[in-house]
Amino acid sequence: MHGSPLIDTCSRLVEGAVSRGFDEVAILATRTDRTMVKLANSQPSVTQRWRGISLSMYLVKEKRIFILEYRPAGGDVSEKEFDTILEHATVVQESPFYAPLPEPKPVEKIEGVVDKRVLEYIRDPVELAELSIEAAHRERIDYVAGTIDLWYTEKALATSKGVALEEGLTGLQVYLRAFSEPDGSGQWSTCSTSIDIREIEKTSITASRYAAESKGRRSVEPGRYDVVLSPLVFGNILNLVARMSSAFNVFTGLSIFMKNKPGDQVASERLTLIDAPRDRELPGATSFDDEGVPTYNKPIIDKGVLRTLLHNSKTASKLGVNTTGNAGWISPRPWNLVVEPGSYSIDELIREVKRGLLITNNWYTRLQNYVEGAFSTITRDALFLIENGEIARPVEKVRIADRLPSFLKNIEALGREAHRIMWWEVRIPSKLPYVLVRDVGISKHML
Amino acid sequence: MVEDLLIYAIDYAKELGATYAEARYHKNTGESIVARNGSILGIGREVREGIGIRVIVDGTLGFTAINTLRREDVKEAVEAVVQQTKHLSKTVKDRIEFADAKMGRARYEAIARKPFESMSIDEKIEMISELWKRVSSVPREAKLSVLLVQYGENLEEKVVVNSDGAFVVSRIPRITLYYNLVLNHPVKGTIQRWELLGASGGLEWINEWKLDEVLPEDTSTYEKLLLTAVTPPQDYVDVVVGSEIVGLIVHESCGHPSEADRILGREAAQAGKSFIKPGMIGEKIGSEYATVIDDPTIPGSYGFYLYDDEGVPARPRYLYKEGVIYEHLHNRWTAKVYGVESNASARAMDYRSEPIVRMANTYLKPGNYRFEELIEDVKLGVYMKSYMEWNIDDERWSQRYVGLEAYLIENGELKGFVKNPVLEITTRSFYSRIDAVGRDLRFYAGTCGKGEPAQGVPVWFGGPDVRLRRIKLGVST
Numbered sequence: 001m002h003g004s005p006l007i008d009t010c011s012r013l014v015e016g017a018v019s020r021g022f023d024e025v026a027i028l029a030t031r032t033d034r035t036m037v038k039l040a041n042s043q044p045s046v047t048q049r050w051r052g053i054s055l056s057m058y059l060v061k062e063k064r065i066f067i068l069e070y071r072p073a074g075g076d077v078s079e080k081e082f083d084t085i086l087e088h089a090t091v092v093q094e095s096p097f098y099a100p101l102p103e104p105k106p107v108e109k110i111e112g113v114v115d116k117r118v119l120e121y122i123r124d125p126v127e128l129a130e131l132s133i134e135a136a137h138r139e140r141i142d143y144v145a146g147t148i149d150l151w152y153t154e155k156a157l158a159t160s161k162g163v164a165l166e167e168g169l170t171g172l173q174v175y176l177r178a179f180s181e182p183d184g185s186g187q188w189s190t191c192s193t194s195i196d197i198r199e200i201e202k203t204s205i206t207a208s209r210y211a212a213e214s215k216g217r218r219s220v221e222p223g224r225y226d227v228v229l230s231p232l233v234f235g236n237i238l239n240l241v242a243r244m245s246s247a248f249n250v251f252t253g254l255s256i257f258m259k260n261k262p263g264d265q266v267a268s269e270r271l272t273l274i275d276a277p278r279d280r281e282l283p284g285a286t287s288f289d290d291e292g293v294p295t296y297n298k299p300i301i302d303k304g305v306l307r308t309l310l311h312n313s314k315t316a317s318k319l320g321v322n323t324t325g326n327a328g329w330i331s332p333r334p335w336n337l338v339v340e341p342g343s344y345s346i347d348e349l350i351r352e353v354k355r356g357l358l359i360t361n362n363w364y365t366r367l368q369n370y371v372e373g374a375f376s377t378i379t380r381d382a383l384f385l386i387e388n389g390e391i392a393r394p395v396e397k398v399r400i401a402d403r404l405p406s407f408l409k410n411i412e413a414l415g416r417e418a419h420r421i422m423w424w425e426v427r428i429p430s431k432l433p434y435v436l437v438r439d440v441g442i443s444k445h446m447l
Numbered sequence: 448m449v450e451d452l453l454i455y456a457i458d459y460a461k462e463l464g465a466t467y468a469e470a471r472y473h474k475n476t477g478e479s480i481v482a483r484n485g486s487i488l489g490i491g492r493e494v495r496e497g498i499g500i501r502v503i504v505d506g507t508l509g510f511t512a513i514n515t516l517r518r519e520d521v522k523e524a525v526e527a528v529v530q531q532t533k534h535l536s537k538t539v540k541d542r543i544e545f546a547d548a549k550m551g552r553a554r555y556e557a558i559a560r561k562p563f564e565s566m567s568i569d570e571k572i573e574m575i576s577e578l579w580k581r582v583s584s585v586p587r588e589a590k591l592s593v594l595l596v597q598y599g600e601n602l603e604e605k606v607v608v609n610s611d612g613a614f615v616v617s618r619i620p621r622i623t624l625y626y627n628l629v630l631n632h633p634v635k636g637t638i639q640r641w642e643l644l645g646a647s648g649g650l651e652w653i654n655e656w657k658l659d660e661v662l663p664e665d666t667s668t669y670e671k672l673l674l675t676a677v678t679p680p681q682d683y684v685d686v687v688v689g690s691e692i693v694g695l696i697v698h699e700s701c702g703h704p705s706e707a708d709r710i711l712g713r714e715a716a717q718a719g720k721s722f723i724k725p726g727m728i729g730e731k732i733g734s735e736y737a738t739v740i741d742d743p744t745i746p747g748s749y750g751f752y753l754y755d756d757e758g759v760p761a762r763p764r765y766l767y768k769e770g771v772i773y774e775h776l777h778n779r780w781t782a783k784v785y786g787v788e789s790n791a792s793a794r795a796m797d798y799r800s801e802p803i804v805r806m807a808n809t810y811l812k813p814g815n816y817r818f819e820e821l822i823e824d825v826k827l828g829v830y831m832k833s834y835m836e837w838n839i840d841d842e843r844w845s846q847r848y849v850g851l852e853a854y855l856i857e858n859g860e861l862k863g864f865v866k867n868p869v870l871e872i873t874t875r876s877f878y879s880r881i882d883a884v885g886r887d888l889r890f891y892a893g894t895c896g897k898g899e900p901a902q903g904v905p906v907w908f909g910g911p912d913v914r915l916r917r918i919k920l921g922v923s924t
Contacts, residue, residue, distance in 0.1 A: 037535065038899060040713045045508065047535045049528055050799060052497065052514040065489035071514045071799075072494055081492065088490055091569035096486045126535055133538070145715035147899050177716040187716070252483060253593030253629035253639065330481075330489060363719075364838035368849045368867060368923055371629055371637040376849075380719065380841045397840050399847060399871075402924055424717050424899065441924050445845045447872040447880075 006031055006053075007166045010158035017059060018160050020082050024060035024101050026159040026329070028290055029053060034151035035122045037129045039176075042136075042143045044129055056290075058329045061089035063098040067329060097330075099317035104163045107294045110287045113280050114152070115194035118170035122150045128174075128200065135201040136178050139208035146176035146207075147423075155286075163292030169193060171283030175423035176204045177381065178211035184394070185381045186210020187361045189232060191422035191429050193283050199420075210360050214382035214394040220444075222398065226356035226412075227440045228349050228386065231419040233362045234435045235426040236377065238273060238337060240365060241404060242428060245300045245308075247315035248331035249370075256373040256404050260306050267408035269304040270342065275326065277335035281420060282429040284336040291327040295335065298324060304409075310334060339432035342414025349413055349436045351389040357442065358384040358391065362400070363425045373404030376443065402441040410438045449498075449516060453608040456500050456521050461610055463529040465502040467545060469609035471756060472498050473798035477601040478563075480571060484594055485579030487572055497798035500524060504532040506542025508780075510801040545779035548789045550611050551754040556618035557746075559649025563600045563620070566650055571598060574653070581659055582628070585666040589632040589673055599623040600649075605756070613758020619751060621647050621905060623892070624658060630669055638673040639835065640665070640851060645749040645892030645905060652747075668852060676866035679853070679920050685828035686870065686918040687821050687856065690889040692834050692848050693811050693910035698893065700874040701739040702809040702908070704843035705766040705774075706792070706897075707781035709804070718897045719841025722874065723772060725785075730772050733878020736814060736913070739767040741776065743791065743807030749892045750807035750906040755791035757802060764790050766809075770878065778804050796902035803898050811910030814884025821883055821914045828856035829868050829920060836923070847871045849923050869921030880918065885911030 010027040017025040036048045057068040059082075066085045121128055128148050136144035149172060156166035175189035188206035190199045229237075244255035260266055267273075277286050277295035286295055291313055299307045309315070312327030326332035350358065365377035376399045385392045400407075415433030422429045453470035460468035474496040481488045497514035498521065509532030513524045566574075575596050583591045600622050607615045627641040646652045688696070704721040708714060711725070742763035743752045753761055757779050765773045777785065778793035781804060793802035822830065831850035839846035850868040854861040890909035896902070 035531070036899065038713075038716075040715055041541070041711075043540050044535050044538055045713050046801060047507070047509050047528075047531055048801060049509075049511045049531055051524070052512070052799075054514075064487075067489055067491040069491065069493040069495075072496055081494070085490075085492065088568050091567070092490060092572060093487050095488050096483075097488050124531070124534060126538060129535070130538055143712070145712060147716060149899075175716060179715070251593075252595045253627055258592075258629075363841060366836045366838050368836035368851075369637060369639045371631075371639060374836065374849075374867075374923055376836060376838060376847060378838050378840050378845065378847075397845055399838070401847075424901070443847070443869070443871060443921060445847070445871045445873050445876070446919060446921075447876045 004156065004166060006154055007156040007158060007164055010156045011164060014158045014160055017082060021086060022059045022061050024160050026058040026101060026157065026291065028056040029156045031154045032151060033122055035125050036147060036149045037125050039129065039133060039144060039146045042133050059085055061086065063094040064089050064092040065095045065098060097314040097318060099314045101159050101161050102291050102293050102313050102323065103161055104292060105294055107165055107288045109167060110278055110280055110285055113169045113193045113285050115170045117195040118150055118172060119152055121195065122152060125150060131200060132174065132176055132204050135204035136176055136208045138205060140212045141178045141180045141208045144176055144178045149173045157288065157290065157292055159292055165288050165292055167287055169283065169285060173422040174200050174203050176207040178208040180211040180215050183217050184211045184215035186214060187232065187381045189421050189423040191283055191420050192281055193285060210382035217394045217396045220385055220395040220398060222443045224439050225442045226353045226436065226438050228353060228356065228358045229435050229437065230360040231421045231432045231434060232426060233359050234432055235421045235430040236362055236365055238339065238430065238432065239426055239428050242273065242275065242300060242334040242337050245310050246332045247309040247311050247319065250309060254370045256371065257306065257309065258371050262306050262308055264306050265304050266306045266405065267301050267304040268411035270414060271301055271304055271408060271411050272299055272340040273301040274299050274338040275310060275334045276338040279336050279338055279431065282336035282431060284429040286335055289325045289327040290329055293323050293325040293327065295325040334428055337428050337430040341416050341418045341433045343416050344413050346415060346434050349415060349434055350386055350391065352413060352436055353386045354388060356386045358386055375404060376401035398442050398444045400440055401443040407437060407440065410440065412436045412438045450606060452516060452518060452521055453498065453606060455518065456498065456525055457608060457610045459522060459525050460502050460529055463526065464533065465504050465529055467503040467610055469501045470498055471795065471798065472606040473795065474604045475601065475797050477599060479597055479599040480575060482575045482596045485576045495797050499795060499798045499800065500528060501801060502528055502532055503543055504529055505536035507532050507536035507539045508543050512799040514798065543780055544783045546782035546789055548759045548779055550613040550758045551615045551760050553754060554616040555753050557620060557647040557751055559620045561650040563649055578659060578662060581663045582666050585663050586630060586670045589630045589670045591628065591666065592631040593627065593629040595627040597625040607756055607758050609758055615754040615758050617752065617754065619647050620649055621645060621749065622649060622652050624656065628666065630673055632673055635673050638669050640669060643892050646747050647749060647751040648747050672852060672864045676864035678922055679829050679865040679868040680827060683917045683919050685825045686915045686920065687828065687830040688913050688915060689830065689832035690910050690912050691891055692831055693913055694891045694908035695834065695837060695848065696877060697739045697811050697910055698806065698809050698908035699839045700843050700846055700877065701766050702741055702806040705776050706804045707775040707777045707785060710775065711781060711784060714897065717899045722842045722844045727772050731770055732767055732772050732875055733770045734881050735769050736881045736884045737767050737770045737878035738765065738812035739809065740765055740812060741806050741809040745808050748808045748890065748907045752807065755793045756795045757789065757793040759789045759791040761791040776804050776806065778802065794904050796904050800898065800902045805897065805904055806895060806906050808890065808907040810888060810890065810908065811913065813886050813888045813911040816883050816885050818885060818912060821885055821912055822856050823859040825856045826858060829865055830854045830856055830861060831868055831870065844874050867923035869923055870918065871921050880915040881913050882916050883914040885913065887911050
């Protein structure tokens with residue numbers, strides 16, 4: 001096989017490892033060209049640029065599993081590394097998770113995920129930085145902070161089963177947080193595989209509108225409320241739920257789905273949550289997983305029913321099912337998340353609420369117990385009290401403190417417009433609408 | 448020689464117009480062993496090695512990183528970062544300058560008294576597998592459904608060189624043990640406990656931590672807790688906050704808001720801002736017992752260093768002193784803005800990361816109470832020893848800690864377990880309500896997250912047990 005230099009590197013390393021005595025080998029190489037501009041106080045605070053190759057190696061000797069993550073000086077693997085691992089192989093037990101690497105299957109490449117304009121902005125992001133700042137200041141705000149992150153990744157995978165695959169993808173995430181003194185702030189985000197100038201402008205403007213509208217906050221009592229959550233908040237919570245659907249997290253006690261099996265009703269019938277690696281708009285898109293298995297879109301939760309956990313060949317083998325194309329050699333993972341929208345406008349969602357909250361952003365979600373799903377998260381930025389179907393006034397920070405299973409079951413209605421979201425607290429690229437959830441626990445400090 | 452490459456990088460950046468240049472060779476190597484219920488799932492090895500280059504061009508900060516050590520790649524990277532930074536400088540209003548600082552020229556290392564190589568891989572595996580045998584046989588009525596254990600050994604090697612004269616070579620080995628356990632009972636539900644143990648040094652810490660003895664005892668406690676814990680009292684009571692939670696509180700509500708870059712808004716869209724604003728040095732934040740120190744120089748600590756990644760010599764920082772906001776964490780940029788000297792808080796996770804203002808080892812200064820003395824005059828109260836859930840708002844004011852191992856105190860004695868007591872409190876309220884401080888200082892390991900791309904750096908946080916008067920606890924749902 002002769003391909004690009006990257007796939008050649010992978011194939012050569014596979015051959016080298018096999019000839020040294022490993023039974024099975026997979027090599028994943030990623031070449032990255034990435035620029036990030038951080039904004040603070042309505043100006044760039046730093047520009048960062050990365051270029052380089054990273055290598056991940058999966059090595060099996062007599063059903064013992066070894067993973068090597070390598071960002072080497074020089075871009076190659078020293079013989080010593082292989083020798084060290086081979087020494088380990090003589091003493092380590094067989095992994096209970098071992099399953100053979102999958103045989104090669106035809107992979108249909110996702111087209112249209114490289115946008116040349118992203119490559120241009122990686123070289124010179126000034127225009128995007130200026131646009132983000134300028135658009136934010138079209139509203140009555142004092143200053144804006146944020147991140148403009150642009151990348152091109154080329155990944156190649158070769159395995160000892162004969163897999164030899166590669167693909168490239170451009171991506172971007174933009175998130176802006178606007179401040180309107182003394183206490184107004186708002187945030188929005190977007191992500192994509194291609195440049196969409198209007199969407200970047202809209203990100204700034206939405207953040208700034210929320211900042212301007214949330215000035216003059218007053219306190220609100222803790223209790224149980226109906227809540228309308230923005231896609232940022234909904235995305236943060238569903239990122240957590242989607243990670244819990246990784247079969248590895250179920251095995252290791254880090255999932256509410258430990259107590260479930262596919263077919264169980266785990267959420268409101270209004271919720272359909274899809275792992276969507278073939279959504280070409282979202283920058284987690286990939287046509288093959290880390291084992292070379294072709295990816296496909298699949299509901300994790302379909303109309304409230306748990307359809308599948310996310311699997312690689314090992315977790316699938318352990319449970320006697322097929323891989324879902326979500327490897328991760330050790331832990332399967334979601335690629336992109338999509339929630340099927342509903343039929344409501346934002347105003348219509350708010351009209352459904354007699355007394356409740358519109359929560360536009362949150363952070364710091366932590367769990368008391370992953371199995372029970374007892375969690376809390378604290379709001380940040382614009383937060384509004386809803387009374388009799390209308391926004392009454394901006395209010396001060398509170399926490400959502402509830403249990404994930406009941407939160408998921410109390411989803412009542414979904415917005416009709418889906419937004420692409422990715423930022424610090426929503427790491428998996430997600431496309432999802434506003435949501436109305438009934439009877440949610442709201443706490444706050446009383447001391 | 449890598450040093451020659453670094454010097455070349457800074458000289459070339461200066462030649463191209465940078466007013467400041469810094470080059471850091473940074474290599475992180477690590478090995479980890481992961482086991483579930485006594486079986487080894489796999490072994491991971493990691494090598495991250497490269498050069499991080501930072502420049503100031505026309506008052507603007509730029510950073511780049513490469514993972515090759517070829518002179519032509521360094522040249523190209525320097526040219527690209529200088530050009531990109533220069534171009535971006537058109538949009539920058541406030542010019543970046545660094546405060547003058549004493550620059551380190553030193554070589555130091557943390558010593559592993561018992562090196563990683565002194566124990567064979569099969570002995571390490573045996574140690575991890577043994578934990579499952581010891582712990583799984585403990586529960587009588589509940590079942591240990593998961594015990595995940597991860598052993599990690601790491602080595603961080605750096606050479607920091609900058610155009611102001613720093614030349615610091617360092618070598619720090621670190622060891623970690625992480626576990627996650629889930630106890631299950633058909634009627635009472637589940638209880639979960641995870642913990643990270645970490646330090647700089649070597650295998651000597653295994654004997655210090657004695658997880659093979661501690662974890663079976665703790666598991667027995669967790670089973671009793673699962674089976675017998677009752678709802679915590681709903682009235683105002685006295686609360687003794689255990690050192691594990693005190694450590695977390697000082698990290699979250701003193702360390703983070705004292706980061707000067709956060710105060711100046713540089714992290715506003717990511718980790719957030721701070722309730723501390725410019726000009727608040729000297730303001731009262733708590734009682735006389737509220738003294739919080741961040742000290743990178745503690746031998747054996749997980750956050751240990753003697754020079755920061757800008758080459759500045761480290762020292763203890765008194766962030767709150769006797770109830771007053773006293774000193775912030777500074778790098779050379781924030782020091783210049785504040786008109787002070789850097790106190791060596793610039794840290795980078797790896798070669799790909801820009802140095803930013805970070806904590807190292809943050810702790811509440813101990814007092815002189817024995818534990819028995821802390822609880823002896825408490826008529827009705829709660830002792831919260833450990834936690835699982837916590838969070839704090841992005842200005843570091845409103846925070847929540849949910850107790851895991853927690854006891855009722857009645858007439859000066861511990862009486863049975865309470866379930867998931869919630870301490871939800873503001874920063875000022877916590878530091879103001881401390882009326883007694885224990886004498887035993889204990890440290891806990893954590894990976895502190897900040898920056899974009901996110902950088903996780905090793906820290907310790909700690910303190911003694913403290914007593915708070917008149918607290919209304921919440922109950923977790």
